[in-house]
Amino acid sequence: MTTEPMTVTPTPAYRQRSPLWFAWQRFSGNKAAITAGVILAILILMAIFAPLITPAPPEAQLFLTEALAFPSAEHWFGVDSLGRDFYTRIVYGARVSLTIGFTAALFSVVIGIPLGALAGYFGGKTDWFIMRIIELFSVVPPLLAAMLLGALTRGGYFTIVLIAALFGWVQVCLLVRAQIKAFREKEFVRAAQALGASPWYIIRRHLIPNSISPIIVGFVLAIPLAMMLEASLSFLGIGVPPPTPTWGQMINEGIDFMFFYWHLALFPTAALAITVLATTLFGDGLRDALDPTLKGR
Amino acid sequence: MPLVEIENLRVSFSQYGGQVDAVRGVSFVVNEGESLGIVGESGSGKSVSCSALMRLLPATARVSATTIKLDGVDVLKANKEDLVRLRGRSAAMIFQDPMTAFDPVFTIGHQICETIQAHRTLSKRDALAEAEHLLLRVEIKNARDVLNYYPHQLSGGMLQRAMIAMALSCRPKVLIADEPTTALDVTIQAQILQLIKKVQAEFGMALIMITHDLGVIAETVDRVLVMYNGEVMEQGSVAQIFDAPQHAYTKTLLASLKASFDPSGDATEGAAPALELRGLAKTYRVSRRAGLRTSQSDFHAVRPLDIVLPRNRIVGLVGESGSGKTTTGMMAMRLTEPSSGQILVDGADISTMGPAELKAFRRRMQIVFQDSYSALDPMMTLSQIIAEPLHIHGIGTTREQTEKALDWLERVGLPRNFGSRYSHELSGGQRQRVAIARALILGPTVLVADEPTSALDVTVKAQIIGLLKELQAEMGLSMLFISHDLSTVKSLTDSVVVMYRGRIVEEAPTEAIFANPQHPYTRALLDAIPVDNPRDRRERSFLSAEQLAAATPRFTTIQTGATPADTPQLVTIAPHHRVEALVTA
Amino acid sequence: QTTIVAPGQSTTGTYMDYMKTVYARATFAEVLQVPIATFDKDFKLTPMAAESWSQSEDGLTWTFKLRPGLVWSDGEPLTAEDYVFALTRAATSGYDFAWYWDFAGGIKNWKEVTEGTADVSTLGLKAVDDLTIEVTTNAPKPYLPSVTSLWYPVPKHVVDELGDDWALNVDTVVTSGPFDLESWEKSNNSVVLTKSDTYTGPWQAQIDRLEIDPTLGAPEVGLPAFLAGDADYSFLNTGQVPVAEQRYPDGIRKNAVFATSYISFDMDSEPFNNVDVRKAFYYAVDRAELTSTVLKDIAIPAGSILPPGYPGYNEEVAAEAVFDPEQAAEHMAAAGFPGGDGFPEIEIWYREEGGYNGAIIPAMAQYLQAEFKEVLGVTMNIRVLPGQDWMQGLLNKENNIFIAPYEYDYLDPSNFYGIFYNGGRHSHHVDAYDKLVAEADSNPVWEERLDLYAQAEQVLIDNASIVPLVHPITIAVISDELGGDAATPNELGFTPLDRLAHYFFTHLTKQ
């Protein structure tokens, strides 16, 4: 009985780490998410620096004689029916599709989260009122609204961005509302109330972080939904007016050519799919990273 | 062949920023029918060892052992089917945190039934009957209703008992009970312990009892294992450990049992009490299902009651599990809206205040929740959690807040490097201390502490209570101390309120109540305090509700000055001593 | 039993009655009834219900003699009264094709009657006896017989009983033509027709059943269905041509639609009120390149408003429409916009539609956009509008430049020239033009008329009122089981298919 067991081995010099540091550690361990992030970054950069990396302006019909040519060393993705380099069109198409997708997603966060949080937290009249607004936006399917608004305002790029934004938030809003409704009865929310935290504080610091995973999924889903809306509108002939290249428009045109000139349908669809896949994997990684309770490394 | 065989068990958790060695080379053996007690400091690896035995640790845990066998099966090598067979049948576990252990979306009845049906071929009806029977055996009186309750509708103690019922329903070969009675009042605790012993005798069940309550150890087990900092310090029979502790830690443990505290300083006379509850009551609407029809009825969780918490005093609130203590505490904090009554803080009525006005009061009044696990935001690190009150009230810069939070982490006996851990990475006692630190960091003047020490071993408990006392002296803290731990209540509080089924049945200064309990329930409670000496095991008698009603004290009008009535009422029988009694002419 | 499954055009249709509504009629309502006369695949007018016709001395009155023995499918005889009734009802009850009988038919008092200022009894139509119809026109209308290709009878005896609703229900529809109605699915306007056994006129059906499904009308739906054996022929879009050619080398059929796509301007406001600007646009279009690349296989260049092969088509006039960038540039400069400097950004509107126009116009618009930028330095945006909005825009001059398509309604030059006649669809007012057209319309001597029309067209060209662009060609693929005269090309190498529904469906056979 010589050793004194009560002495704790002195703790090594301790560095206080912020939760973000841990999140980053978790995120950087996720190869798929990192790859997705890199692809997304590349896509965004491509959209921004489109003029620098494409051989021709997107509208120039420089290759009319080669119209519909298949992919070749010269035209990586071939030439479209109007004699335009298809690779160029795809790169420029990223601009519109990404803007539409991300605007919608952004709006879903900017409108959806606060409204959903308000409705879920306060309930009662606030909830009733917000639910009626949500109802208005979800009762009228975005596509029909787009057709109506399009007929009214004569369509155009901004109408579509607007519609994607106006209708994209509903899902996130409902999700946040449901999640917050479920969480507001939890003890740790009560604990924060007991500390005198204001509702906004609780929503911001506790409820939203705890709802992060449906929020991210909703956010990530808003992107393909908006892009899809654009494509659907193009199908109905009321999308972004040509010659502005958009993936949706190209897919829609590509369908006509799908039987033979497969490249006209393949590349825009692939571009859309890759973008969304990257966003999804990135979102998944983000979600996992932001959730410290997740078991496993 | 021993039922449980563990040799050189090591468990470490990998984390970003380091590795936590929770268990380092633990070995023990449990034979059939044997009961082993594990005591030890909070965070010493008791729960983790047992979870390892059932392979229930999260994926971050790395487990290694020379042998770790349960019922002859090597747990580490077992496949899925083996595990399903082992769990529940060979070993069942009563978890330390009953309040988060139930699936919130299924009724208690469903969850017990499904356990029964998983191991025995019984019809749904029979399983329900069995479940009801089990609930009755763990002293849940309205068992039939409770079967249809959802977990959130039960009190902490009731959940714990449901958990015990569920574990027993498996009829395991070895029952691992991780702090099974922390949320129970002593009368029920004693009954539960007896029940466990009875079942043990009936089925030849072995028992591993993890507890920090040496009284429980003394009463239930044959052999004791003392753990400290992930290692086994010593092992031996109960008598051996109690009479001739070998290890320094064991000695401190036993010594701290005898600790007592100085009485509180003088109450500030004349000034308004720190907290006063007037006619506070809470009624829940519960639905009862009969076939397809559901009927609504009122459940009086708390009947109108008055409690006065004078400045700089500690009032103990004790009572049967499910008697409404938590509800009272939550109402006092305006966290549960009372059905009626007033709450006065420093003379100001806060029961009708809006959130803005209330905020000022919130700073002065704090609560420690009974269920510390769910009271901690799972998405926040400990330093964030503890600093949160400062953050809310905008005290200091972020840096200072963190610094202060880390200081408080140390004050409640946790190392500073816990600051960046998350609540699910803690042991039960560690979580509880975090909750206490958060409640104290603002320096409140009123504190409602709901079982703040239930998961703490005696040494840490002593430390925490020392801390509370210190604060009381320092800044005039007044505290409503809800607890089942009568020895702590006795040594800590100035006066005691006893609750029974939503009512106050007795209220008196601490010495008076321990020396001269008037109400039969109070008496039963004091009788049931477990001994802390293994040789003093004694049989106790329990009183049913009817017996209690029959034994209600009777006083005359002359004795009390109250008007006679057919129903019991609170009467004052001595200065500051009130008791529920029937008043006769 | 032979059944042919054919694509239809519009998926919505209201009345199974051509004389009640044309634009919203049910699928091929016209082949259920027998017109006065109709065209064969060489665009020769063939008498159908009429046996013969004659024009009065003053040229104002036409007499049609009906073929005896024609009956309705319910056994009632088909009489002159049924034809007269068809038009008197159209004049009084709001007929969406009412303009035709004024503008093309020039029937006396038609306009007054439709506007309610004259009584229906003053209308220039008379059933002299059961087999004789007399039509009086405002001015001599030498081409009136071809106008009657859109004149179908309405069963007066049924309408008297059921009102217009007779044409809403399979059970109450009675027919006078080569086909009977078996079923009508209103949600997509598909119909099943059967060979009529009461029809005694010329051109009897050679197949037993005809299923017409408008949902097959879009090539992207039609071709897969055709390839899977669900349809007997399908129209094609550009992208599909190679596959179809590969698989059915003998099944490709082309048709020069008698239609023209042109640019039309609002000539009353900036910048198109300047003739130089319009001329610049006229010369800036490289029609040859357009039709050999972008619109390969689906259009031919258009130099005039009339398509080649159409009566009155004038090659010399058409040859004036050349691609001449220099001249275009000069005109721009003359208008004060050298190299396009200072020219406002414009937006061209086109109508959203399916069919051959749907295949041509969007691509053409983008081609023009690029070309105008290059040749004229003009920035032109593109907007596609639903039919309603586009027409509103055109009529109310909400925009200043449009791509407009027009397909003939009856085979006479007056049809095309009429659309620019004062009060036609363009609110185009050029006095010299109107005078020439009016004169030509009523001149009974064909050669003189041709000359007058050519002069009129020259006015259009000098004024640069329009920029003719292309004439669409439709391509279809037919299965090798189809045969008959209708499936073989005409002298010009074209197969009009269902553009000439009466001819087509009655001259089609299937193995």
Place this chain on the structure above:
Amino acid sequence: MLTYILRRLVSVAVTFIVVSLIIFFMMHAIPGGPFDGNDMPVSQAVRDKMMAQLGLDQPLYVQYFRYMWGVLHFDFGVPYQSPGETVTQLLSRAWVPSLVLGGLGVLIGAPLGILLGMAAALNRNTWIDYFASTLATLGLTIPVFVTSMLLILVFAVWLNWLPASGWGKPERWILPIIAYAAIPLATYARYTRSAMLDTLNRPFVTVLRAKGLTERRIIFQHVLRNSAIPLVTVFLPMFIGTATGSIFVEAMFRVPGLGAYFVSSIENRDYPLEMALMLMITFMYCIAYLISDVVYALINPRIRVGGGQ
């Protein structure tokens, strides 16, 4: 309960009125009427005559009240595009194929999506997870009309296994149902994965394991039910989404359903039909909303119907 039903009815009524107002006036604000837009314009006189026949010569508010008065009596008017029947008849006829295909699409797609999401969550960051993600993404990004076209090309044209399009025999349903199922499948796969991951980390799952329940029971009963909240939430918009999906699927597969009317009623200015379609969607929404509320309460005992704090 009664007050709850009453409150719900009031909400439904409010939504109905607001939607009808917005749609009605928006429809009429769009230039042009049902008789404009043909190759040759009708003369004003003829137009006036035809407008008067449909009662479109009345002031707007009169038209609105007239229409809504009819609606109150379940009379939704006569569609301009199909004057032989009432809107109600038209809808009840066209509704069947859409409901059958769309409904089956969701009913098949959603459970499959849930399974896929579960597989992904249980095998997080393995190839199964990535495969599921990719599949879900493809379902979400390839527009329905492309999917439909591909299905036709592969199964009808190349393989010749199934008919290309049309309506009638159940074998014609298979391809459109697959096309319909893509979106619910993808959406549910995404949400399920995330919700499952959240739930799997809750302490009670450990307890369930400790009780010796089979993994299957734990996942399918407990974890799934606890994860159901977001799933119920997204069901609503998706349900409505199928309505617009029908525009494409039905066009590609030549199904005589509602889809085409969504487009044609707007394009043809078919006011009564358009209104009825919108009100129908509203009605469906309200029902779906009600159902999801009840389901909410069933799966989450803390949110009780009628209770509400």
